[in-house]
Amino acid sequence: MTKTKDRHSAPGTKGRVLHSAAGYDVLACLLLLGRERAFRERLVRLARLKPGQSVLDIGCGTGSLAIAAKRRVEPSGTVQGIDASPEMIARARRKASKAGVDVAFTNGVVEALPFPDGHFDAVLSTLMLHHLPRDARQQCACEMRRVLKPGGRVLAVDFGGPAGDRKSLMEHFHRHGRVEVHDIVQLLSDAGLKTVESGAVGVRDLNFVLAGV
Numbered sequence: 001m002t003k004t005k006d007r008h009s010a011p012g013t014k015g016r017v018l019h020s021a022a023g024y025d026v027l028a029c030l031l032l033l034g035r036e037r038a039f040r041e042r043l044v045r046l047a048r049l050k051p052g053q054s055v056l057d058i059g060c061g062t063g064s065l066a067i068a069a070k071r072r073v074e075p076s077g078t079v080q081g082i083d084a085s086p087e088m089i090a091r092a093r094r095k096a097s098k099a100g101v102d103v104a105f106t107n108g109v110v111e112a113l114p115f116p117d118g119h120f121d122a123v124l125s126t127l128m129l130h131h132l133p134r135d136a137r138q139q140c141a142c143e144m145r146r147v148l149k150p151g152g153r154v155l156a157v158d159f160g161g162p163a164g165d166r167k168s169l170m171e172h173f174h175r176h177g178r179v180e181v182h183d184i185v186q187l188l189s190d191a192g193l194k195t196v197e198s199g200a201v202g203v204r205d206l207n208f209v210l211a212g213v
Helices: 021-031 036-046 064-073 086-099 134-147 169-173 181-190
Strands: 054-058 078-083 104-107 120-126 148-159 194-200 206-212
Touching: 021 086, 036 064, 036 148, 036 206, 054 064, 054 134, 064 078, 064 086, 064 120, 078 086, 086 104, 120 134, 134 148, 134 181, 148 181, 181 194, 181 206
Parallel strands: 054 078, 054 120, 078 104, 120 148
Antiparallel strands: 148 206, 194 206
């Protein structure tokens, strides 16, 4: 049985790293009330992905969004995912293989992305920023900006303010951090990105910011 070490950092990152890949997928199912596919499709639409584009999914977890992104950019496009957890990357590779989708997954940290400057049309960050302390978030934002092509964009999604006063059953046993929309806007702005669109994702208290170079 895989042990959960989610309160520890992986070498090279100051962020919280989730290692229980199977538990991660169960948690996502509960959080999204079994509507993970609709959620992922909503995100690839918000990111304005097009056939032939190159995409990077940072903090990719078990790879579900990266796989959805690859289907959107079609065979002519490329998708890469990166996560600090080897367990997450291993499960992501198995998922992609089972789905017959060509996605490259790398074990690495978001504070120092192992990709060249100006390499991607889009960078996706989903439910990852709240795992990082402030200085690591700033490093991450600068790295996202660095690897973007001219005209590229970042889609950042995270938990915002509570949707209401009443807590769900899910929230009673799972406590997550949050990063408000205005904080994400400021973070990306400080890294040299201009907000194009922001708002509620439409699922629980999740919000998004789409920013471009």
